Amino acid sequence: MAPDNYPYIRTGLPGPQAIQYIEKEKKFISPSLTKGYPLVVKSAKGMTVEDVDGNIFLDFTAGIAVCSTGHNHNQIISSITDQANTLIHMSGADFYNPLQILLAEKLSAICPGPGTKKTFFGNSGAESVEAAFKLARYHTKRNVVIAFYNAFHGRTMGALSLTASKLNHRKRFLPLIPEVIHVPYAYCYRCHYNLTPDNCNAACVAWIREELFKTKVPPEDVAAIFVEIVQGEGGYIVPPREFHAALYQLTRDYNILYVADEVQSGMGRTGKMFACEHFGVVPDIITIAKGIASGLPLSATVASEEIMDWVSGSHASTFGGNPISCHAALTTIQLLEDGLVENAARQGAYILNQLKRLEHTYPVIGDVRGLGLMLAVEIVKDKGTKEFAPEERDRIIQKAFSKGLLLLGCGRSAIRFCPPLILSRNDADIALSIFEICLKEL
């Protein structure tokens, strides 16, 4: 059961048990992982996470935007245990699996666009992007793919080729897949062209059409444009509606696939089932993972039946679409449809307003942005110069941790708020008041 009083910090952080585990991790676990602060998790329920020393935190990370239905939701636990008692694995690659089929049918119904859609199941966001990359080349028989600066699509070689958000992701891993071209995203707070959304006429898309396609890249060689509808790891950057509209039109004009990476923005997080629904675009391929199965590993690459035309053997996965994950996903979608998507919209609008209030009071807040419960504040050294302030950002996150609020960074100097979608007004207020204390202390 979730405790009544939280956050509740009873030891120094990290506590004595946590210190021991962290020492052992250093010995046995790959040092390539990024750890923001020393949280060693023992258990979690709803909105709270308990560490191995009995400290209880309010979770505004949802395990990196994954635990959409909150931690260990009772219906998710029942789905997992029922399924574990029935069938754990038989591989959807070689055998038919009823739960995969039912989930694919459900995804066909909830993914935007008319007609029947087909799904390829994998286990992670990166795998869903790999599948989309391969499918785009397969279907179009074209080579070039366009992606965006600040994009994060995963870390396997194909997905990494599309990723361009931090140097460490790419350093010493080159060469990657050739023929991936990166172009500026509509990061309007820091517009590449020094324009503003009201006067830019979607200049970032115009540049692709007028410069890139006239000087370097023949549009008829372009298989796909991969785009996060709201950029995630790159800084929770919400582009204006015109950006996606113009980009979509560009893809229609040149028969290019518009691939929406909704790994982070999908499954209700932005207050609609998929973020593309805010922008009125219907992607040719959608990649989904994170929030789909309430914490179990599962990803989906969804495309219309016309596009998903690859033949038997061209792509498959031993573990993809595991029955337990699929069962958890069906229950997750039910819970999302029964009110959690709506709750994300409602609570998100409330927090966005409150954060905007803080923006006026605290000079370190340069920008506040977001959709639903995909929200961020960008921390700057000076509102005028907009100089990035990564140290200040990290200090705020550390302070929040020490007070029992779990937050994550994103982009070069932003803090993201991506709580489970079960968030209540009371929990939002607790988080906001802790966050404000951290800003004051800075």
Ligand SMILES: Cc1ncc(COP(=O)(O)O)c(C=O)c1O
């Ligand atoms: C938009 C997006 N695509 C892909 C990925 C990769 O997902 P995973 O870490 O599950 O491979 C992420 C992860 O943060 C993401 O945010």
